[in-house]
Amino acid sequence: MTHAFDASIVTRFAPSPTGQLHLGNARTALFNFLAARKYGGRFILRVEDTDIARSEERHTQALLQDLRWLGLSWEEGPDVGGASAPYKQSERNDIYNEWLTKLDAQGLTYPCYCSQAELNISRKMQIAAGQPPRYLGTCRNLAHAQRAEREARGLQPTIRFRVPAGKHIQFDDVVHGEQKFLSDDIGDFIVRRADGSSAFFFSNAIDDALMGVTLVLRGDDHLTNTPRQLMLMEAFGLSTPRYGHMAMMLGMDGSPLSKRHGSTSLHEFRERGFLPIALNNQLIRLGHSVMNDVWLDSAACISEFDPSRLGRAPARFDEIQLRHWQKESVAKLSAEEFLSWVQPELPAELTVAQCVTFSAGVRNNVEVPADVRQWLPVVFADQLEYSNDVRTVIQDAGKAFFTVAIELLPRVGLEFKALAKELSIATTRKGPALFMPLRAAITGHTHGPELGPLLPMIGIDKIRSRLVAASALASN
RNA sequence: GCUCCCAUCGUCUAGAGGCCUAGGACACAGCCCUCUCAAGGCUGGUACGCGAGUUCGAAUCUCGCUGGGAGCGCCA
Numbered sequence: 001m002t003h004a005f006d007a008s009i010v011t012r013f014a015p016s017p018t019g020q021l022h023l024g025n026a027r028t029a030l031f032n033f034l035a036a037r038k039y040g041g042r043f044i045l046r047v048e049d050t051d052i053a054r055s056e057e058r059h060t061q062a063l064l065q066d067l068r069w070l071g072l073s074w075e076e077g078p079d080v081g082g083a084s085a086p087y088k089q090s091e092r093n094d095i096y097n098e099w100l101t102k103l104d105a106q107g108l109t110y111p112c113y114c115s116q117a118e119l120n121i122s123r124k125m126q127i128a129a130g131q132p133p134r135y136l137g138t139c140r141n142l143a144h145a146q147r148a149e150r151e152a153r154g155l156q157p158t159i160r161f162r163v164p165a166g167k168h169i170q171f172d173d174v175v176h177g178e179q180k181f182l183s184d185d186i187g188d189f190i191v192r193r194a195d196g197s198s199a200f201f202f203s204n205a206i207d208d209a210l211m212g213v214t215l216v217l218r219g220d221d222h223l224t225n226t227p228r229q230l231m232l233m234e235a236f237g238l239s240t241p242r243y244g245h246m247a248m249m250l251g252m253d254g255s256p257l258s259k260r261h262g263s264t265s266l267h268e269f270r271e272r273g274f275l276p277i278a279l280n281n282q283l284i285r286l287g288h289s290v291m292n293d294v295w296l297d298s299a300a301c302i303s304e305f306d307p308s309r310l311g312r313a314p315a316r317f318d319e320i321q322l323r324h325w326q327k328e329s330v331a332k333l334s335a336e337e338f339l340s341w342v343q344p345e346l347p348a349e350l351t352v353a354q355c356v357t358f359s360a361g362v363r364n365n366v367e368v369p370a371d372v373r374q375w376l377p378v379v380f381a382d383q384l385e386y387s388n389d390v391r392t393v394i395q396d397a398g399k400a401f402f403t404v405a406i407e408l409l410p411r412v413g414l415e416f417k418a419l420a421k422e423l424s425i426a427t428t429r430k431g432p433a434l435f436m437p438l439r440a441a442i443t444g445h446t447h448g449p450e451l452g453p454l455l456p457m458i459g460i461d462k463i464r465s466r467l468v469a470a471s472a473l474a475s476n
Numbered sequence: 477g478c479u480c481c482c483a484u485c486g487u488c489u490a491g492a493g494g495c496c497u498a499g500g501a502c503a504c505a506g507c508c509c510u511c512u513c514a515a516g517g518c519u520g521g522u523a524c525g526c527g528a529g530u531u532c533g534a535a536u537c538u539c540g541c542u543g544g545g546a547g548c549g550c551c552a
Contacts, residue, residue, distance in 0.1 A: 010526070015552090050551095054551080119549085120549095126477085128477090129477080131477065133478090133548055134478095135548095179481095181479080182479085186548080189549090190550055192550090194524085197550090199552095220480095221479065222545050223547080224548075247481080247482070250545090255509095255545095261497075282488090285488055285489075285501085291490090294498090311488095313483065313484095314544085314545070316501095317488050324503085327515085352547095391537075420511080431510090434511075438511075446512065449513085450511080451511065451512090
């Protein structure tokens with residue numbers, strides 16, 4: 001099998017707006033986007049909102065926003081239009097009906113009057129008998145009179161596709177290679193629901209064909225569905241896309257990623273403060289391998305992506321690994337980018353200069369924007385609250401240590417190296433024994449950003465009063 | 477039940493018969509560096525699910541088994 005793609009490549013992502021975008025679907029979207037970009041082709045966004053009951057416009061909007069946030073863009077879609085508009089399936093019913101008529105003209109469809117209750121019973125009986133639960137073809141060969149009788153009873157029929165007998169369906173899957181299925185294993189399936197709306201197999205397949213999609217990367221839960229869609233497209237004489245079925249994304253326990261694993265939607269990670277490029281770096285390594293282990297910028301994600309490097313085995317999503325890419329991504333931010341990233345967490349009353357020095361001082365101790373909150377009191381609070389660790393450190397250091405520091409402060413000033421040196425001489429302390437009590441007294445933490453840049457920000461008055469407070473504590 | 481898919485360190489993966497006493501990254505442990513945390517450097521441990529076969533030689537090919545997963549919906 002060869003996967004020679006070029007600038008004629010057209011990929012798509014076709015979510016249904018029934019909720020927040022699942023991380024697994026975000027990966028599917030990303031890969032289709034990357035494939036299109038890599039070869040200089042087009043990427044289409046199509047909203048599959050045929051399930052009127054569960055689809056909501058607000059979900060569609062949120063979906064588009066989250067996708068753009070992730071860094072994706074599309075040449076065609078509901079918000080940007082395109083040659084194959086409309087891109088919401090709820091607005092394409094005329095098109096589906098038109099093609100359904102063509103199918104009907106070939107004698108490949110028939111109305112089915114079976115009720116859902118009847119179908120459920122049939123399914124259960126087949127399973128009980130050890131048979132694959134397939135539609136038995138009850139309505140396949142109804143005579144005109146029989147149909148008329150059912151219509152007269154007011155039954156609203158679904159339309160089923162007449163699956164040909166004894167047909168072999170083959171296709172070359174981009175990730176799994178040659179696939180072969182037998183049509184006899186497939187029951188006649190519904191292409192139009194009783195309410196007149198188009199069913200997934202039908203609308204999804206003909207939209208891909210009509211929109212000129214050449215490569216479909218999707219979850220391998222669709223692998224055994226693909227023959228149905230191929231039969232439809234072949235019945236129309238439409239050209240079919242290549243398919244690549246990717247293994248699903250799992251939680252750490254190996255079961256499908258769900259709520260009990262923690263955050264599962266792209267939006268949740270966005271809200272928690274993860275950077276889009278961090279998600280890109282994590283997702284591109286799940287079910288797809290990149291040749292080097294270094295952090296990739298968005299251009300590198302495109303060049304590193306390769307459909308032939310898609311894996312076949314399911315991958316577990318590990319948030320710990322995402323956090324690694326988050327740290328890398330934060331480190332890559334420029335000072336300006338970092339500041340505007342954390343700005344929403346900073347108090348409005350801070351001056352621009354304060355924001356600049358503060359964000360620069362704490363950035364190595366920030367993984368998500370909300371992390372700046374814990375360092376705010378360190379610089380700006382009038383009084384510090386001590387944890388038990390801090391208390392212990394201060395008490396162990398003893399009152400004399402702080403007395404000396406208080407005496408040195410006015411003379412030496414806020415130059416940290418000089419202060420540390422003088423303090424070291426005066427107390428004969430060095431290393432952690434010198435710095436830890438100082439840090440504890442001045443910041444109220446046993447760990448945190450470097451003290452050097454912190455001192456000028458805190459200011460000499462606050463530092464003095466904090467040293468006095470520590471001294472008082474140590475003398476107790 | 478039937479059809480299909482999958483199987484390498486804890487996790488993500490490299491590996492397309494000899495380059496593999498299986499490589500990297502994350503995580504973990506230890507050491508170094510260091511005012512702490514982080515970063516960085518070094519070191520360490522742990523993996524080819526099992527069994528047959530093909531072959532001079534198998535993580536890689538074949539078959540079986542086991543274990544996971546998906547589909548068989550008027551959900552997509």
